[in-house]
Amino acid sequence: MADATIEISRMQRFKQQGLKYMLAPAALLILYVLFGILGRDYFSYPTFVNIIDAAFYIGFISMGVTFVIISGGIDLSVGTVMMAATLIGGTAMKHGLPMVPTLLLIIVVGLLFGLFNGLLVSRLKMPPFIVTLGTMMISMGVGSIVSNVQSATFPIRSAPGGWFKSIFLYLSPNGVNIPTGAFLLVAIAVICHLMLSNTKLGRYTYAIGSNKEAARLSGVDVKKWELLVYVIAGGTAGIGGISYAAIYTTILPAQGQGFELYAIAAAVIGGTSLAGGVGTIWGTMIGVFIMSVLATGLPAMGLQAHWQTFFTGVIVIGAVLLDMYRNKKASEVRIVTPADTYRTSMMDKIALIKHEASVHKSAGRSSEAAALQKQIVEARVEMKATYARMKAEEKADEARVRAEEKAADRDFAEMLRARELEQESSAK
Amino acid sequence: MGQQILLMEKIDKRFTGVHALNQVDFDLNEGEIHALVGENGAGKSTLMKVLVGINSKDSGEIHYLGRLFNPRNPRHAMEMGIGIIHQELNMMDHLTVAQNIFIGRESTRMNGMLLDKREQNRRTAELFKRLKMNIDPTEQLSRLTVGKQQMVEIAKAVSHRLRVLILDEPTAALTESEIKELFVIMRDLASRGVGMIHISHRLEEIHQIADRVTVLRDGELVGTKNTSEVTKAQIINMMVGRVIYEKPKAKSNVLADAPVVLRVQNLNAGRLVRNISFELRKGEILGFSGLVGAGRTETARAIFGADEIQSGTIEIGGRRVTIRSPEDAVAHGLGYLSEDRKRYGLAVNLSVKDNLVMATYDLFVRGLFVHAGKIRKVSEEYADRLSIKTPSLEQLLRNLSGGNQQKVVIAKWLIRNCDILVFDEPTRGIDVGAKSEIYTLMNELVREGKSIIMISSELPEILRMSDRIIVMCEGRITGELAIEDASQEAIMEYATMGHQEVLAGS
Numbered sequence: 001m002a003d004a005t006i007e008i009s010r011m012q013r014f015k016q017q018g019l020k021y022m023l024a025p026a027a028l029l030i031l032y033v034l035f036g037i038l039g040r041d042y043f044s045y046p047t048f049v050n051i052i053d054a055a056f057y058i059g060f061i062s063m064g065v066t067f068v069i070i071s072g073g074i075d076l077s078v079g080t081v082m083m084a085a086t087l088i089g090g091t092a093m094k095h096g097l098p099m100v101p102t103l104l105l106i107i108v109v110g111l112l113f114g115l116f117n118g119l120l121v122s123r124l125k126m127p128p129f130i131v132t133l134g135t136m137m138i139s140m141g142v143g144s145i146v147s148n149v150q151s152a153t154f155p156i157r158s159a160p161g162g163w164f165k166s167i168f169l170y171l172s173p174n175g176v177n178i179p180t181g182a183f184l185l186v187a188i189a190v191i192c193h194l195m196l197s198n199t200k201l202g203r204y205t206y207a208i209g210s211n212k213e214a215a216r217l218s219g220v221d222v223k224k225w226e227l228l229v230y231v232i233a234g235g236t237a238g239i240g241g242i243s244y245a246a247i248y249t250t251i252l253p254a255q256g257q258g259f260e261l262y263a264i265a266a267a268v269i270g271g272t273s274l275a276g277g278v279g280t281i282w283g284t285m286i287g288v289f290i291m292s293v294l295a296t297g298l299p300a301m302g303l304q305a306h307w308q309t310f311f312t313g314v315i316v317i318g319a320v321l322l323d324m325y326r327n328k329k330a331s332e333v334r335i336v337t338p339a340d341t342y343r344t345s346m347m348d349k350i351a352l353i354k355h356e357a358s359v360h361k362s363a364g365r366s367s368e369a370a371a372l373q374k375q376i377v378e379a380r381v382e383m384k385a386t387y388a389r390m391k392a393e394e395k396a397d398e399a400r401v402r403a404e405e406k407a408a409d410r411d412f413a414e415m416l417r418a419r420e421l422e423q424e425s426s427a428k
Numbered sequence: 429m430g431q432q433i434l435l436m437e438k439i440d441k442r443f444t445g446v447h448a449l450n451q452v453d454f455d456l457n458e459g460e461i462h463a464l465v466g467e468n469g470a471g472k473s474t475l476m477k478v479l480v481g482i483n484s485k486d487s488g489e490i491h492y493l494g495r496l497f498n499p500r501n502p503r504h505a506m507e508m509g510i511g512i513i514h515q516e517l518n519m520m521d522h523l524t525v526a527q528n529i530f531i532g533r534e535s536t537r538m539n540g541m542l543l544d545k546r547e548q549n550r551r552t553a554e555l556f557k558r559l560k561m562n563i564d565p566t567e568q569l570s571r572l573t574v575g576k577q578q579m580v581e582i583a584k585a586v587s588h589r590l591r592v593l594i595l596d597e598p599t600a601a602l603t604e605s606e607i608k609e610l611f612v613i614m615r616d617l618a619s620r621g622v623g624m625i626h627i628s629h630r631l632e633e634i635h636q637i638a639d640r641v642t643v644l645r646d647g648e649l650v651g652t653k654n655t656s657e658v659t660k661a662q663i664i665n666m667m668v669g670r671v672i673y674e675k676p677k678a679k680s681n682v683l684a685d686a687p688v689v690l691r692v693q694n695l696n697a698g699r700l701v702r703n704i705s706f707e708l709r710k711g712e713i714l715g716f717s718g719l720v721g722a723g724r725t726e727t728a729r730a731i732f733g734a735d736e737i738q739s740g741t742i743e744i745g746g747r748r749v750t751i752r753s754p755e756d757a758v759a760h761g762l763g764y765l766s767e768d769r770k771r772y773g774l775a776v777n778l779s780v781k782d783n784l785v786m787a788t789y790d791l792f793v794r795g796l797f798v799h800a801g802k803i804r805k806v807s808e809e810y811a812d813r814l815s816i817k818t819p820s821l822e823q824l825l826r827n828l829s830g831g832n833q834q835k836v837v838i839a840k841w842l843i844r845n846c847d848i849l850v851f852d853e854p855t856r857g858i859d860v861g862a863k864s865e866i867y868t869l870m871n872e873l874v875r876e877g878k879s880i881i882m883i884s885s886e887l888p889e890i891l892r893m894s895d896r897i898i899v900m901c902e903g904r905i906t907g908e909l910a911i912e913d914a915s916q917e918a919i920m921e922y923a924t925m926g927h928q929e930v931l932a933g934s
Contacts, residue, residue, distance in 0.1 A: 198797045200789045207786050210775035217734055217772050218787035218840065219758030277777050405498070412495065412508060419493070420589070 023322070024270055024286040027315075031293050039300030045177075047296060049169075052179040053247055054292040056168060057082065059185050059285065060240035062263035063192045064114075064233030066284045069267055070196070071229045072209040072276030073121060073128035077113065077135035078237045079259025084143030085109035086241035086251050090152025099161035106245075107238035113139055114234020118227035136260070144253040151252045154245045168246040181243055185285075188239065193281040195232075205229055209276030265312060266291060269319045290315060339390035346383040350376055430458025433623050434479075434510075434592055439488035441474055441647075448474045450647045451488070456592060456623040461614060463626045463638035463655070467667055467920075468720050468885040471647040472627050476594050480505040480512045493591070511585035512594040517577055519569055519584075526552035526565040529584045555587055559613060575606030582613065586622070593617065594625045599633060600721055611637050629719045631660050631924045643667055661917075664924070668887060668916035676891035677911050681874070682712045688746070689879050690731075690848055695740030697730035700903040704740070708848065708881060711874045715894030716883040718923045723903040724883045725767055728850045732764040733757045744848070758787060763841030767853040767883070769830075773837045776826035780818050781807045783825050783836050787844045810839040814869065831862025838869065849873065852883045867893060887916045901925045 036043045061078040068075040089097075089106035097105070113135060120131040155161040157171065168181030196202035204225040207215040216222045245251060268274065269290055270283025291312055298307045357372035434456040441449040449471050456462050464472050477483040479490065481499030490497045492508070499505040502512065519528045526549045527534075535547040552565035561579050569577060578598060585593055595614075599607045614624060614637060626638055634641050635655055643650040643666040650666045690708040695701055700723030708714050716724045729735045731742060733751040742749055744760050751757045757764070766772035774783055784807045785792060792799045792806075807821050814835045818828055825833060834854065841849055851870065855863045870893060874880055884890050890897060897914050899907040899922035907922030 194797070198800065200793055200798060203782065203785075203789055203798060206778060206782065207775055210777045211771075213772050214766075214775055215786065217732070217754050217764060217766060219755045219844075220786070221753075221755050277775065405500070409504075409508075412497075415493070415495070416509065 024283060024290070024319070028286055028290050028293065031290060031297065035293065035297030035300060039297055042297060042300045047300070049177045049179050050296045051289070051292050052182045052185075053169065054295050055288050056181050056185060056243040056247060057240040058259065058262050058266060058291065059288045060188065060236045060243060061233075061259065062266040062284050062288055063189065063281060064236030065260070065263045066267045066270075066272055066279055066281060067192070067196070067205060067229045068128070068233050069264070069272050069274060070209045070276060070279045071205045071226060072212060073226070073229065074132065074264070074274070075117065075230065075233045076129065076132040076260050077117060077139055078233055078240075078263055079261075080136045080140040080143070080256040081110055081113040081234060082237040082241040082244065082259065083251065083256030084113070084139040084146075085238050086245050087143040087147045087152050087253060087255075089241070090154060090245065090251050091147045091150070093154070093161075094152060099155075099164055103164065103242055106241050107235060110234040110236075110238025110241065111231055112234065114231040114237070115227070117234070118230030121230060122223040122226040136257070140254055140256065143256075147253050149253050151250055153250045156249060164242070165246045168243050181246070184243075188236070189281050189285055192236075196281060201225060201228060206277055209278075211277070262291060262312070265316045268316055271319075271323065273323075337390075337394050339387055339394055342390060343383060343387045346379065346387075350379050350383075353379070430460070430621060432456070433458050433493055435491040436475070436479065437489045437491070439475065439478055439490075440486045441478060441483060442486055446647075448647050449478070449485075452644065452647070452649045454642060454649070454652075456625060458591075458623055459618045459621045460640065461618055461624045461626055461638045463628060463634045463641040464644070465628065465631065465634065465641060465663065465667060466644035466650075467887065469646075470644040470667075472644055473596065474647075475644070476512060476596065476625065476627070479592075479594065480510055506585075506588055509589060509591040510594070511588060511590045511592070513578070513581050513585060513596065513598060515597045515600060517574075517581055519577065519581060521570040522568065524566050524568055525563055525572070525580050528569055528580060529555070529565075529587055552583075555583055559583055559586060560616060561613065573606070575602045575609065578602070578606075578610070579613065582617075586617065590622055592623050592625070594627070596627045597629065598626070599628060599630060607633075629721075629924060631663055634663065635660070645669070664917055664920045668920055676888075676914070677894065680712075680895035680911050682709050682895045686710045686712065689744065690881075691743040692731060693741045693743075695727065695730060695737060695742070697735055697737040697740075698726060700726040701730050701737075702903040704905060706898055706905065706908075708879050710879055711877055712895045713870065713874055713880045713882055713893050715890040715897040716881060716900065717885075717887065717890045717897055717919050718900035718906075720885060721902075722900040722923065724900050725852055726903070727900070728764060728852055728881065728883060731757070732762055732850065734764070758844065758846070761847040762850070763787075763844060763846035763848070764850045765834075765837050765841065765852055765854060767856060769833055769837055774825055774833060776833075777824060779822045780811070780816070780825055780828065780836060781821040784810060784821075784839055784843060787840050791843075806843060810843055814839050814842075815865070829862075831858040831865075834858055834862070834866065838866070842873075846878070848879050848881070850881045850883070853885065854882065855884075855886070855889060887919060890914075890919065891916070899923050 041047065061082055065075050065078055085106045088109050089102045092105055093099070093102045117128075117131055117135050120126045121128050154164075157165050166180065167184060168179070170178040170180040172178060194202075196205065204215065204220055207218075207220060208222055208225060212222060266287035267279060267284045269287035270280065270285070272279030272283060291308075294311050294315075295305070295308045298311070299305065353372050353376050357369045357376070360366075360369040360372065432455055434454075436452065436454040439449050439452045439454070441447075452471065452475060454464075454475065464475070466472050474483060478485045479499065481501045481504055490499070492510070497508065499508070499510070505511070520531070523531070526545075529552055530548050535544040535551065536542060537544045537547075549565040556563050556565070559579075559582075561583060563572070563576055563580065563583075569580065572580065578601075582593070582595075598610060602610060614626075618624060626633075628634065638655050640652060641655050641658065641663065642652040643663060645667060650669070686709040688707045689710050692707075693705045695704040700721070702723075704723075704727050706714070716727070718724050726735065730737045731751070733753045733756050742751060744762075749756075749760050751760065751762075754764070770776060775786070781803065785803050789798060792803050794802075804821065810816075811818065811821060816828075816832050816835045816839065818832065825836060828836070838854075854866055854870070858866070870880055870882070882890070882893055884893075891911070891914060894914075895911055897909045897911065897919065898905055899909070899919055901923055902925075906925045907919075909918060909922075
């Protein structure tokens with residue numbers, strides 16, 4: 001019998017805990033299958049490559065953003081920093097900088113903007129929202145100023161330096177696209193995951209996001225780690241910029257606004273809490289791919305691109321609503337009424353009969369099992385009816401008490417008023 | 429004095445593990461000022477919370493104006509004429525005085541379409557005139573002194589046609605002249621028939637303002653007396669005259685030649701840390717006693733680098749040190765266990781393990797990565813040593829009981845191996861069993877040669893644990909007692925010294 005109870009509790013625990021981690025991946029899978037059934041040619045290799053292509057730059061910047069959000073901050077500048085870094089790199093290349101230094105330059109520019117954010121947030125204690133909002137505009141401006149509002153074009157595949165495109169998409173000699181960038185994305189994701197879960201930086205990021213003051217009073221150098229988190233976000237923005245250049249070749253000035261919101265959306269869909277202290281890289285990656293499946297799937301169904309924005313919004317709100325609902329349920333203090341007690345005891349009883357039935361069944365005594373099965377059905381019907389009746393009675397009771405209280409209040413207020421009048425008249 | 433307007437009979441209230449109110453009786457007459465006193469945790473606030481419907485009572489009856497009264501919430505109580513002014517003022521700094529007073533019931537014109545500022549200011553001015561308060565209704569609240577702000581709050585309460593006004597430590601943040609002004613207003617209100625319940629820690633005030641005084645102790649009624657018939661010493665006696673189940677420490681366990689590990693000199697930090705000097709010796713438990721708001725926590729935070737210090741020196745192990753942040757303090761071997769665990773001590777949404785090693789990740793780093801196996805081993809070891817009850821080390825901390833959460837905080841600093849530990853209210857909100865476990869642990873620690881500063885508002889706890897006791901009042905040290913000379917009465921005497929006495933004494 002003890003085994004049975006353990007089994008039941010394990011099931012319940014899975015229902016409560018496991019579901020949380022399975023929900024986002026399940027949604028991704030369902031969407032993919034749905035588009036496969038409804039869309040034209042969706043289950044094809046080129047579409048698959050497209051999904052991954054569309055995930056790159058948002059994927060990279062969303063990782064950095066996840067760090068920042070877990071630390072309790074926010075970074076609105078990653079999108080424009082990414083584009084500014086790429087634009088600056090492209091402009092430098094136009095003036096003769098070779099490919100490798102160009103790529104390094106892009107990353108360094110990203111890191112510098114991250115450092116700027118980090119310094120203002122951690123040293124000057126400015127609100128991250130304001131700081132990164134400012135940096136968003138500054139970086140966009142810097143990109144345009146440096147490039148002189150000219151677009152920058154990265155070399156095409158056949159040109160010298162065009163090899164860097166192969167980092168993200170390898171064109172094999174027989175014409176097959178291999179999304180090599182996916183390996184890089186996964187590699188960076190693994191590194192970020194290890195950083196979050198297995199380094200001091202990561203553990204402090206969670207601690208600071210969960211309770212900054214407690215972390216500080218534990219002797220944690222909050223300033224240093226907060227600074228680093230923004231630098232990481234800048235670094236991933238640089239990598240994102242390179243991937244963008246590789247896929248889209250031409251970089252226009254004043255681009256990038258709005259990308260940060262997709263990155264934040266990806267983190268949120270993946271279960272990262274904007275309140276800080278909660279989140280994973282895996283969740284964020286799932287969020288990124290949900291959005292990129294939408295981006296490729298909706299056109300396949302004949303719906304235009306703006307539907308993607310619409311559905312992404314729906315998913316963001318849905319994901320957060322669901323999360324809040326679950327947290328509320330988990331922390332709710334329930335007042336157990338007699339009706340609830342009755343239901344729990346009946347449910348326990350049914351579980352026991354079920355276990356007995358399964359024992360009979362496995363022993364091959366099917367008639368006994370069938371009889372027990374019938375008992376279960378009967379008990380269920382009885383439980384439902386009695387529970388509904390008890391609940392209704394309790395509700396009626398509550399309403400009656402409330403009405404009585406209200407009447408007493410009215411009474412009381414009247415008496416107070418009468419007294420006041422009396423006092424006033426006696427005063428005169 | 430007028431007739432009785434309020435009668436609370438046999439009020440009983442239990443929280444988990446604590447009998448907060450045990451069959452308490454209380455009454456109030458029309459136009460009376462009734463002082464309610466007792467140590468921290470005696471049940472004063474709980475009794476008042478029951479009266480205004482913040483807490484529900486388990487049993488007992490409230491008679492108000494001769495009728496049975498069941499307050500549902502503060503708003504309901506206010507509508508019925510019972511108002512409370514909390515110690516922390518609840519008003520909006522950026523609004524004007526008049527806007528604050530009439531918030532939620534603004535004067536309007538054109539069937540409620542537009543606000544009628546002029547009418548509102550006129551009504552406010554009228555109210556102030558009636559109450560003899562000299563305040564401009566159009567002034568922004570944040571520009572007033574704390575004393576004036578409090579008067580606005582009183583005016584706001586009175587504008588609701590109150591019959592009963594509860595003042596929770598109204599004088600705590602006021603200057604002498606502001607207190608005098610407040611008392612004039614209170615007497616004026618009393619002459620209009622408003623009954624007032626005055627909660628205060630300053631016993632000398634009671635004779636100035638109150639007609640009667642009720643003393644609570646450990647959730648029980650000790651007695652109600654006419655203030656003209658009792659002396660301050662008698663009131664103190666009533667407050668602390670409990671039967672002590674745990675024996676106080678008979679004598680100090682500190683060796684005569686124990687070296688000084690911490691020396692603080694002339695420390696100043698804000699209003700509540702004034703010229704603090706003391707020494708802590710190796711193996712000593714130094715008790716810091718005093719009433720809430722005496723500046724004990726502020727002193728600890730200043731030493732720990734959590735708040736900025738204005739002046740003063742700190743020596744650790746005979747060497748002068750500079751502590752600018754908690755990080756510096758930890759590096760010098762200090763550990764601080766906050767009185768408010770949830771806000772300052774723990775990350776409740778992280779696991780037990782993460783909290784245990786929060787102060788010590790440095791010790792577990794191997795190359796780039798933290799050594800997960802070692803963390804697990806050490807966590808298990810300390811969870812075991814302190815018998816922290818948790819289903820697993822991965823359990824989120826918020827699912828643990830208060831006592832076990834406190835053990836996690838203690839373990840956090842033990843893993844760090846700090847030499848000097850500051851325990852700020854170490855047993856607050858903890859059940860009896862866990863309490864004695866924590867006491868045992870503290871005694872073990874000092875035997876190992878660590879030194880402890882214990883801040884506690886519970887006198888029996890102070891007497892039971894300390895080798896020496898420092899008493900603070902209003903940001904200053906008002907007394908120091910060797911455990912051999914200490915008694916509840918002596919501590920209370922020092923702890924209730926008014927502002928002037930402190931100044932005269934120093």
